Amino acid sequence: MPSCTGSIIYEKILCTVSHTLYKQFTVSRCGIGGIGNAVCVGVYGNIGFFGVLPHKSISAFSAFYRTNPAAFPMEFSQTVSYIWMQQAFLALFMMWFWEHDIAALIMEGSIAYEMVRPLDLYNRWFCQIAANRLARAVLRCSPILIVAFLVPEPYRMTLPPNAAHLLLFIFSSFLALCVVVAFSMLMYISLFYTLSPMGMRIIAAVISDFLAGATVPLPFFPEPFRTIAELLPFGAMQNMPLRIYSGNIAGTDALAGIALQIFWIIVLLFIGRLMMSRTLKKVIVQGG
Amino acid sequence: MQLYIKFFAMHLKSQMQYKLSFFLTILGQFFMSFTALLGLYFMFLRFNAVEDYTFEHVLLCFAVLLMAFSIAETFGRGFDLFPQMLGNGEFDRALVRPRNIVFQVLASKMDFTRLGRLIQAILVFCYAIPNSGVIWTWDKVLTLLFMIGCGSLIFFALFIVYAGFTFFTVEGLEFMNIFTDGGREFGRYPFSIYGKNILMFLTFVIPLALFQYYPLLYLLDREKSMFYMFTPIIGLLFIIPSYTFFRIGLRRYKSTGS
Numbered sequence: 001m002p003s004c005t006g007s008i009i010y011e012k013i014l015c016t017v018s019h020t021l022y023k024q025f026t027v028s029r030c031g032i033g034g035i036g037n038a039v040c041v042g043v044y045g046n047i048g049f050f051g052v053l054p055h056k057s058i059s060a061f062s063a064f065y066r067t068n069p070a071a072f073p074m075e076f077s078q079t080v081s082y083i084w085m086q087q088a089f090l091a092l093f094m095m096w097f098w099e100h101d102i103a104a105l106i107m108e109g110s111i112a113y114e115m116v117r118p119l120d121l122y123n124r125w126f127c128q129i130a131a132n133r134l135a136r137a138v139l140r141c142s143p144i145l146i147v148a149f150l151v152p153e154p155y156r157m158t159l160p161p162n163a164a165h166l167l168l169f170i171f172s173s174f175l176a177l178c179v180v181v182a183f184s185m186l187m188y189i190s191l192f193y194t195l196s197p198m199g200m201r202i203i204a205a206v207i208s209d210f211l212a213g214a215t216v217p218l219p220f221f222p223e224p225f226r227t228i229a230e231l232l233p234f235g236a237m238q239n240m241p242l243r244i245y246s247g248n249i250a251g252t253d254a255l256a257g258i259a260l261q262i263f264w265i266i267v268l269l270f271i272g273r274l275m276m277s278r279t280l281k282k283v284i285v286q287g288g
Numbered sequence: 289m290q291l292y293i294k295f296f297a298m299h300l301k302s303q304m305q306y307k308l309s310f311f312l313t314i315l316g317q318f319f320m321s322f323t324a325l326l327g328l329y330f331m332f333l334r335f336n337a338v339e340d341y342t343f344e345h346v347l348l349c350f351a352v353l354l355m356a357f358s359i360a361e362t363f364g365r366g367f368d369l370f371p372q373m374l375g376n377g378e379f380d381r382a383l384v385r386p387r388n389i390v391f392q393v394l395a396s397k398m399d400f401t402r403l404g405r406l407i408q409a410i411l412v413f414c415y416a417i418p419n420s421g422v423i424w425t426w427d428k429v430l431t432l433l434f435m436i437g438c439g440s441l442i443f444f445a446l447f448i449v450y451a452g453f454t455f456f457t458v459e460g461l462e463f464m465n466i467f468t469d470g471g472r473e474f475g476r477y478p479f480s481i482y483g484k485n486i487l488m489f490l491t492f493v494i495p496l497a498l499f500q501y502y503p504l505l506y507l508l509d510r511e512k513s514m515f516y517m518f519t520p521i522i523g524l525l526f527i528i529p530s531y532t533f534f535r536i537g538l539r540r541y542k543s544t545g546s
Contacts, residue, residue, distance in 0.1 A: 052466050056474050056482060060338075063481035068335045202316030210323035222333050 054087040054144070058155050073219040077158055078246035082217055084148035084157040085242050091136035092177050093238035094214060095184060095205040099129050106191045109285045122276045125188065129181045161247050168254055172241040175261040179236045182268035183208065189275045192283060212237040219248065233268060236261040295395040303400050310401065317404030321354055325412065328476060339481050345508060346477055347416035349500060352432070353475035355409035356439030356499070357468075358402040364444045366397040368468075370451035380543050389538070393451070422507050431503050431517045438520035439499040443468065445530040446494070452530070455537030471496050478504055498523035 061079050065072050074082070091097055102125055105111045114121060148157040160166050187204055194200055209215070211234035218229055218239050229235050240257045243249040249257055303310055328350065332343040361368065373379045373396065382392045422428055450464040471494075474482070479490050479497040490497040499520035506516035 053470055053473075056470070056486070059482045059486070060474065060477055063338050063477070064331060064335045067338050071334050073334070200312060200316075202313065203319050206316065206319045206323055210326065215323055215327035216330055220334060221330055225330075 054083050054148070055151065055155060058083050062154065074217065074246070074248050076154070078243075078248045079217065080155060081157050081160075081246035082242045082248070084144065085245050086214070086238060088141040088144040088148065089137050089173065089238075091133050091140055092173065093180055093212070095180065095208045095212070095237075096202075097133060097136070098201065098205075099125075099132060099184075099188070102128070102188050103191060106188070111283065112285045115280065115283070121280065122185070122273055126181055126185060129184060130177060133177065133181070160245050161250070165244060165247065165250070168258070169241050169245040172244050172254075172258055172261065175258060175265060176237050176241050178265045179233055179261060179268065180238075182265060182272055183233060183237075185272045186268070186275065189272065189279055192279045208234050208237075211235070213239040213242070217243070219243075231260070233264040236264045292391070292395060296398065299398040300400060313401040314404040314407075317401055318408055319404075321405050321408050324473075324476065325350065325408070338477060341478055341481075344416050344420040345504070347412055348420055348422075348507070349478055349504060350476040351409045351412040351416055352435045352439060352500060353472055354405055354412070355436050357443050357472045358405040358409065359436075359440040360443035360447065362399055362402045362406075363394070364447040365399040366393040366395070367444075367447035367451040369397055371454045374454050377543070390534075420507075422509075427514075427517060428507055431506055431520075434517070434520040435499050435503050438523055442495060442499060442523050442526055443471070445527045446471075448527075448534050449530045452534040452537040455541050467494050467496070475500055495523040495526050 058080055061083070062076070065076050072079075086093070105114060114124075145157075150156075160169060187201060190200070211229045211232060213229075213235075218226055218235065221229060230239070236257075240249070240261055244254050244257070328346065329343070332338075332346070336342070338346065366373070370379075370393065373382075373393070378396070379393075382389060382396070385392065417424070446464070446468050450468065453464065475496060479487050479501045487497055487501065490501075502511075502516050502519040505511040506513075
């Protein structure tokens with residue numbers, strides 16, 4: 001049985017990824033009107049968008065660097081890589097990406113149909129969220145990466161020090177995605193109780209993104225906060241892969257970080273599954 | 289005007305219907321800009337200053353931008369969500385009504401949950417105004433009011449440009465966010481730290497620097513000329529091309545047919 005569910009999950013991921021890719025492409029074409037120059041406006045406009053924001057936030061860091069280079073906690077080139085990679089893979093790691101379909105299931109009552117299906121709901125949603133994030137990241141990353149390697153020197157992104165780092169980065173990104181999804185599952189499950197998606201969700205997403213290093217990378221945090229944030233599950237999110245890529249975390253530190261990521265995945269999966277099974281036992285279906 | 293007040297009351301009442309959700313969303317908005325503030329604080333704890341601006345100077349920028357933007361967003365939400373209005377055919381209905389079209393778009397949506405950010409801006413002002421080292425004579429107070437008032441009008445003009453683009457593309461264009469959301473994000477530092485080119489661009493093309501960087505120089509006594517005090521007013525000229533752009537778009541509008 002385990003291998004069977006495994007392959008179903010695998011298929012589900014593939015299917016959702018390709019479906020989302022297809023949908024995004026067709027929507028962006030038809031939506032803009034299907035006329036050649038309008039598509040160009042959209043594509044170039046969005047590449048510009050992708051390039052400008054990271055560029056500006058690097059400028060801000062560079063201004064701090066010029067003011068007081070001694071106080072800078074990472075190397076400047078590491079910060080540059082951190083920001084470009086963060087923007088390129090935003091969809092993988094940011095908590096504020098939200099799966100409206102799942103929220104709608106719970107709030108509108110279609111959850112009843114889902115429960116009839118012979119599929120484990122936790123696995124299904126986990127895959128759906130992970131796959132959608134992956135698909136969006138695939139769509140989004142290439143224009144940013146192109147810009148990141150083309151801009152002039154101090155702002156240009158560098159490759160990681162060696163191939164091993166790149167592999168560690170990929171593995172750690174995968175784990176970070178799992179932590180993010182497992183954590184967001186808790187938020188979806190809590191919807192069964194609160195039924196108010198907006199407020200609590202924004203607060204939780206904003207705080208966890210901040211503690212994950214989305215606004216300011218964790219090395220810039222002052223001391224007690226930095227250590228606390230690094231040990232919490234949030235530190236196992238984007239913080240870890242991005243710092244491994246930039247070379248800020250290397251060697252045994254990187255391995256310890258990956259171990260911490262695995263630890264949090266296990267804990268969050270356990271809590272999530274427990275919450276899910278308890279919730280589904282006494283679920284109240286909303287409306288008709 | 290009377291009608292606008294009626295709409296205002298209506299939107300306020302309808303959003304207050306779900307009180308808990310409303311207040312939680314306000315709280316969420318508050319937290320959203322609060323983490324930005326916290327990030328800023330952490331950076332200054334480490335660096336003390338950026339170029340020659342201290343934490344308090346930057347807080348003035350932060351609060352001006354936050355307040356201007358949240359005012360613009362509360363009342364200009366209709367233009368921000370204009371792609372939706374165009375997409376679902378609501379706009380066609382508005383066109384046949386015997387009222388000014390800008391007024392109708394304006395009155396169609398208002399978002400009071402942005403209050404969370406407004407409150408935060410006020411709190412930051414409470415700290416930054418006494419601590420910034422500025423001696424608040426009447427001209428300085430007037431400059432600050434210009435910065436906020438003209439700032440929200442310029443953001444509002446940007447929303448109109450954004451809506452104008454929708455006539456050509458139907459979908460909202462993500463890149464416009466560089467100037468609206470991006471302007472808010474990056475405007476928390478004086479625009480000069482991003483280098484000369486960006487400053488020139490934000491002065492002559494999209495006049496965000498006119499209500500942030502130049503009047504700030506006047507506030508901090510780095511420029512004595514009264515001219516700097518009135519730069520936000522000059523920025524208001526931006527409304528003319530943006531409104532013209534919107535009218536041009538409107539003239540070539542074909543219904544989406546939905």
